[in-house]
Amino acid sequence: MKLFLLTSLTMVAFAANSVINRAALADSAIGPTSFALIRLATGALLLVIILRAQGALKSNIRPRFDAVLGLILYAIGFSFAYLVLEAGLGALLLFGMVQITMFMGAVLKGNRPKPLQWLGAVIGLLGLFYVLNPSTSGIDLTGAALMVIAGFGWGIYSLAGQKATHALTATTTSFVCATPIAVIVWLLSGSEVVTGTGFALACLSGIVTSGLGYVLWFYVLPQLQTSTAAVAQLSVPLIAMVGGMVFLGETWTLDFTIASILVLGGIGLSVWAGQRD
16 A cells, blocks of 8 residues: 555656646746756755765766756756646657657667557557647647657656666766756756746756655655556656646646547557566
8 A cells, every 4th residue: 555655646746747847837937948957956956965865975976878868858848848738738748758769769679579569559659649630639739849859858868767777876867967958058048037936836846746756766666566667657647637627727628538548558558568478
């Protein structure tokens, strides 16, 4: 029961990132590059404090270029996309692209997916194409493209993370190294409005739903079967949609339902098929 509650709390934290980011940008309380910078910087600070408290903070750790690049693509693309995308739809697009990227990464590494895994991936892609079709979903293509980039970045970051021997240390290193790059992007973007509310929401995203969320995920992940961990993440876009409805006044649409069935159903099929003997 404890493991279930902690896993559920982690999924809520991941989904809350979408709701918080959308809330801050939709109300023009903060600019996208400012939000991304504060989120990365505060997340990095918290992770460093945690590692230091554990006595695991080291100065000779080499960052992975692909992990840092993936994290930056995710953080910047994520923030800009939520200027125009609703929380649930953005989370669905992000999550679908992450899973497709990781699936293709596994194929490129030489893994041979089973026929049902391929079928699941194709169904998931069809769901993404449905979301990206303006005639059906009415989605903003620029925002969608930015979220696709964010999903690709998070997929690359996740693939790099699979090679890490100490996940928390690797995550901290990536956040610390990504922050100066976010500063450069922020400087190049020109002046942005940062209200007290916007700053608070960015800190909330960085410290709580990102920093503490990842720490909690690294705690529960070793206790979960691979298939259980993957299926649990299917709930994130749906939780984000509910959060958008409750806190942002967004509506649950037929298009979102169809896209969710295709994307999440396809991914679920692929995960299930991969765990079969």
